[in-house]
Amino acid sequence: MFMGAITKNGLDIAEKSREIVKSKIKDVLGTKYEDYTEEQMGIIERVVHATADPEYAKLMDFTDDAVKNGVEAIKNGKPIIVDISMVEAGIRYENIYNNIKSEETIELAKKEQITRAEAAMRLLKDKIDGGVVVIGNAPTALIEIVRLTKEENIKPALVVGAPVGFVKAAESKELLRNSENSAISTIGPKGGTPVAVSVANGIIALSRNEKA
């Protein structure tokens, strides 16, 4: 199994794609290509493979120990907490929490006049502590994560921040990068579920001593 492919044809496509992706990333980054570790570059390749958008090579940001801390958490079986069902559907991992559709979340959101994504994170804070958070859609979920880490002493092992959009997304990721968290995030409005899922599956592959 590589990049979700299990048949020979699927594998051929995945491998050929990775070769093309590598050369496109080199074109975009130039000499900066050397600034990344092999693990970080594997994750960047997954993102560009999933979006066919080489610009992501310039938009991906890693804090120093982000990959290491994420891999260690997954090796220890810690939970992954996601913001929406599309992210959950794409990640190949058993111990995963998605609270966006629960009754409790909808009630809290209405009561506190916050978004469902925000309420879902607040309700999952015990899982988030020590876990890997993967946000592919909702800026408000990411803002709530940063609040929980600042105000409630919650400590995720890794936060993957890839909310997308022109309202609050770029700002929410800036907040994340300015926080104490280990983080892998995208700079600017771009991001989304394929980005979040690619990063998460890269971390999971590395935790199994596979190629990112």
Add this chain to the structure above:
Amino acid sequence: MFMGAITKNGLDIAEKSREIVKSKIKDVLGTKYEDYTEEQMGIIERVVHATADPEYAKLMDFTDDAVKNGVEAIKNGKPIIVDISMVEAGIRYENIYNNIKSEETIELAKKEQITRAEAAMRLLKDKIDGGVVVIGNAPTALIEIVRLTKEENIKPALVVGAPVGFVKAAESKELLRNSENSAISTIGPKGGTPVAVSVANGIIALSRNEKA
């Protein structure tokens, strides 16, 4: 409910985003903005909202009756057939088929030396006939759809073709556009699950007489 948002804050973000998206699309398209129907433009707005990538305004292609045929099929409760679970997770519709993980699919893929995505489509051909096909990831699934329509007289009401990647994706969508199918697709390597899901949810909204 608008764009998946149900709380006031969620709605505010979705609405503010759509306004920004509209102006970015106008910047990209210039006078060509007027070439699209209101329904087509609503779908383009969803795609740009979901990707934060205004370039999609130039990449979206609609055959003449695509929106109309898709909306009519959904009004009649016809099935939606998808290639992968992330697409399924994002579409708000009950009658949806995803065959990528079935035993039967895996067996057929191994036996015929084809991809799982291709095998899944072949096994769902009775649902595809008259249904709405939504491909967000696998070029081979889309190529199989075109083959089914050409060689086996299967007639989907609409094919949403948004496979992504540098291997076969652009070619598979070109094949789709050169076929007899009603199609909404992206030009070039870009696409992906957010694009496919946005188009499908736009069609579903229109079928309920809501804004795309």
